[in-house]
Amino acid sequence: MPLALLALAIGAFGIGTTEFVTSGLLPEVAEEFGVSIPTAGYLTTGYALGVVAGAPVLAVLGSRVPRKKMLMALMGLFVAGNALSAAAPVFGVMLAGRIVASFAHGAFFGIGAIVAASLVAPQKKAGAIAMMFTGLTVANVVGVPMGTLVGQSAGWRVTFFIIAGLGVLAVLGIAALVPPQPNPERTRISGELAAFRNPQVLLAMAMTVLGFGGVFTMSTYFTPMMTEAVGFAPASVTWLLVLFGLGLVGGNLIGGKYADRALMPMLYTALGGLAVTLALLPLAAHNKITAAVLIPVIGAFGFATVPPLQKRVLDQTADAPTLASAVNIGAFNLGNAIAAWLGGLVISAGFDYTAPNWVGAAMAASALSLAFLSAALERRTDRSGRIVAAGAPTTAGAESIAAG
Secondary structure (H helix, E strand, C coil): CCCHHHHHHHHHHHHHHHHHCHHHHHHHHHHHHCCCHHHHCHHHHHHHHHHHHHHHHHHHHCCCCCHHHHHHHHHHHHHHHHHHHHCCCCHHHHHHHHHHHHHHHHHHHHHHHHHHHHCCCHHHHHHHHHHHHHHHHHHHHHHHHHHHHHHHHHCHHHHHHHHHHHHHHHHHHHHHHCCCCCCCCCCCHHHHHHHHHCHHHHHHHHHHHHHCHHHHHHHCCHHHHHHHHHCCCHHHHHHHHHHHHHHHHHHHHHHHHHHCCCHHHHHHHHHHHHHHHHHHHHHHCCCHHHHHHHHHHHHHHHHCCHHHHHHHHHHHCCCCHHHHHHHHHHHHHHHHHHHHHHHHHHHHCCCCCCCHHHHHHHHHHHHHHHHHHHHHHHCCCCCCCCCCCCCCCCHHHHHHHHHC
16 A cells, blocks of 8 residues: 555544544543533534534635645644644633534545545555545544543643644645645536435435444443443543444454445445444443443444445546545534434433434444445446436446446
């Protein structure tokens, strides 16, 4: 794999750390600002909605900026947002900082996925995308547990200042390792929007919202679930997050490998496994061992959906991928926001901290149904591989789909 993928992974590591670290620090933040746990959960919801809003806007604004420069600018925005969160005097300011940082997220991964895919042969695109996302998953093994440990011992503000420093390191890494990118083709916005007339693109994005979003019904309330419902000591949360992160890393690599070989079967397996394991977690939560075993399995099934879903969108929008790629990253986070919000409603209704996992299981099962629908529509494709609908993929994109 090209060394440039390491630079993209560095940026992904910083973004992954800030996205997920609030799961480990939710009680500390809630206590300092005097808000409830469900209210503090808005830090996850707000971040996710910021990604949804920022992804298409920044993708369009940066559509004619060389991609390397755009990636560096996005990481600069990320640094500013995390510094604001770290210095926030009240909860509202911290939430604002989270939203500022989130604006960089969708466009960075959307543009980064295009750059990553362009660095390798067509049959290795999903693997290259997975390598970039490895930074996001490794953040859950190293960045999030360490951020949680630092936040619990030295204060959560220190954690966010360190994350801002990671953003600076990412800017330097991109500057040094990513080769100069040609100016993007002057694709009209109408051409980018045409991709959304393809039903397969919309179905893939709906699967993204429902599938990976289901993971966040568990991860958003991870700390209170593990401590209050399962009975682990607060100090154990760091190591439980490491287990979760290891599952994410493994699932990401497996999803990238097999999406290049059999994309739809990989989705069936990941979404089906995710629905089952999320449904089992409330039952397993009465035993520390079974709960600890399920945590990395849920992470693996959840992140195994990411490379195939992102590749499917790129395959279907080969002529104008920038906006669709960024919007699909936003779709991941729209699912996160919906999941965190629904989980908060369930908890506020009086159920325990394991109950949101039932919501996640239902979301994943719905995504699996859409995957079967997508495959059924694809079987109606004519022999050239072109969907009989406006905004159909190019022949090259269709061939990639057929290979999946």
